[in-house]
Amino acid sequence: MNSIRQGLNHMFGRTAKSVGFAALLAAGLLAAPMASTADAADAHAMPQPPRQSWSFGGPFGTYDRAQLQRGFKVYRNVCAACHSMKLVAFRNLSDPGGPEFSEAQVKALAAEYQIKDGPNDAGDMFERPGRPADRFPAPFANDNEARSANNGALPPDFSVLAKARTYSRGFPWFLIDAAIQYQEHGVDYIVALLNGYKDEAPHGVTVLPGQYYNEYMPGHIISMAPPLSADVVEYEDGAPQTVEQYSKDVAAFMMWAAEPKLEDRKRTGAKVMLFLLVLTFLLYLTKRHLWDRVYREV
Helix, strand or coil: CHHHHHHHHHHHHHHHHHHHHHHHHHHHHHHHHHHHHHHHHHHHCCCCCCCCCCCCCCCCCCCCHHHHHHHHHHHHHCHHHCCCCCCCEHHHHHCCCCCCCCHHHHHHHHHCCEEEECCCCCCCCEEEECCCCCECCCCCCCHHHHHHHCCCCCCCCCCCHHHHCCCCCCCCHHHHHHHHCCCCHHHHHHHHHHCCEECCCCCCCCCCCCCEEECCCCCCEECCCCCCCCCCCCCCCCCCCCHHHHHHHHHHHHHHHHCCCHHHHHHHHHHHHHHHHHHHHHHHHHHHHHHHHHHHHC
16 A cells, blocks of 8 residues: 555656646746847837927927027928928018018018919919918928828928827826926927937848838838938038937927917916916915904904
8 A cells, every 4th residue: 555655656746847847848938939029129119219408498498599590491401392381381480489580581481482372363273482471382282292202101291290299208207297397208209210210220120122210210110211411401600510400400490380389378377377376375365364353253
C-alpha cells in the first residue's frame, strides 16, 4: 500500500513539475511578443509637442505685431500655394489687434489677387482685382482639384486650424493648464509638426512614395512635403531666417486668424473680473450692515 502511494506521489509530482514548466515556458513565449510589441509602440508613439513661449499667452497676453507680419509673409510666400484661408478678409489685416498693416498696404495687397466675380450684365462670370472687403481666394477651384495636386491629400483650411488642433497632456496637467489659462496647445502642435520631419523612418514603418515621416503627426505619416527651409523667406526686420523662426511666426499668424479678437476678449475679461471683485466687496459690506442690525436687536 505504501509503495502504491509513493508511486502515485512520484507520478503526480513529475506531472506537476511538467505542468509548471510548461506554464512558465508559455508565459515566457507570450511575454516576449508582448514586450517587443510594447517596445515598438514606444518607438512609434507620438511625443508631446514642446511648450513654446508666446506673447499672447496668459490672461493679459497680446499679439506681437512684427511676428504677425512675418507670419503673414511666410503664409503668403509658402503656405498659400496649397492652403486656403477662406474666413479671413484682406481688410482684417489692418484691424486693431492684428498685423495692423496700413489701409494703403491692404489695398495694394488685395489688388495683386484676381477675384472671380459676377455674373455681369451678360450673365458671365469674370475676374477682377481684389478689394479689401474680399476674402483670401482659395488656391484650388474645389476639393477634388486640391486632392489631385497633393497626392490625394486635402490641405486643411488655415482659418481656424490653430484652434482646431490640440493634443492631450493627461492628468493632472490638463487641470494645471486650465488653472493657468494655457490655451496655446494648437500653435505648439503646429510648430512641432513643422519641425518634426525626419529623413529616415524608424525600423518597421513603411513610407510610400509621396509620403513623409513626421514624429508629431498622428500615425507619423504625412503627405505634405517639408514646407520650410532656411532662408526661404526674407525678413526685413533682422529676425532669424530659420525653420524654427518661420514655424513660430506662421503659427502665431494662424492663431490670430483663428482668434482675431483675442486682445478684446482678454481686456473685456479683465474688466469683468474687476467688476466682480468690486461687486463682491460691496455685497460683503451690505451683508455685514444688515446682519449687524439683527445682532443688535437680539
